[in-house]
Amino acid sequence: GENVEQHPSTLSVQEGDSAVIKCTYSDSASNYFPWYKQELGKRPQLIIDIRSNVGEKKDQRIAVTLNKTAKHFSLHITETQPEDSAVYFCAASSDLTGANSKLTFGKGITLSVRP
């Protein structure tokens, strides 16, 4: 089955700096890669996603890049703000519409933005 690795496990940046979180996946059939943000005591929420036919996607201060050959994808946050502090999860899926569809999550990274 799919195995998603996420690193580093913690990241601390100064407010205004950029943060990059990297993930690798094992199943070359995976074709959908979402990122979730989980604030303390709250539910994970989708912040951006990318499909395998696209190399990069951007939404305001966040962007995701995908390298299918190397089987890794990254989340980029620019101009970080204290409210970006949270746990970020990457995930991957190879079966998007079938009954077996599911996401396999990385272990999460705790991002701390220092004011």
Add this chain to the structure above:
Amino acid sequence: DTAVSQTPKYLVTQMGNDKSIKCEQNLGHDTMYWYKQDSKKFLKIMFSYNNKELIINETVPNRFSPKSPDKAHLNLHINSLELGDSAVYFCASSQDLGRLGGYTFGSGTRLTVV
């Protein structure tokens, strides 16, 4: 309107007891899931249901029994609770994963077994 709602939000119980967690979604999604989030924040899939049919059962002890009376509801019953069952349990739903936007999670149920 809450899209995916779980009850209860907190559950404290003694070892050996039996408890249930309920989940309902009003999004019209076909697929629902149970995930367990341990103290290290790892999100691990337990079950998935598609149109009331069990699809995924990921090496979960048979003390855990999911039930889906209809595609909008997925409940989780746990027998003979153990200390290691303490975790946050998230329900989620999806439709055409990837085309219509990933999972929608419930707010979670924090289960503490004492």
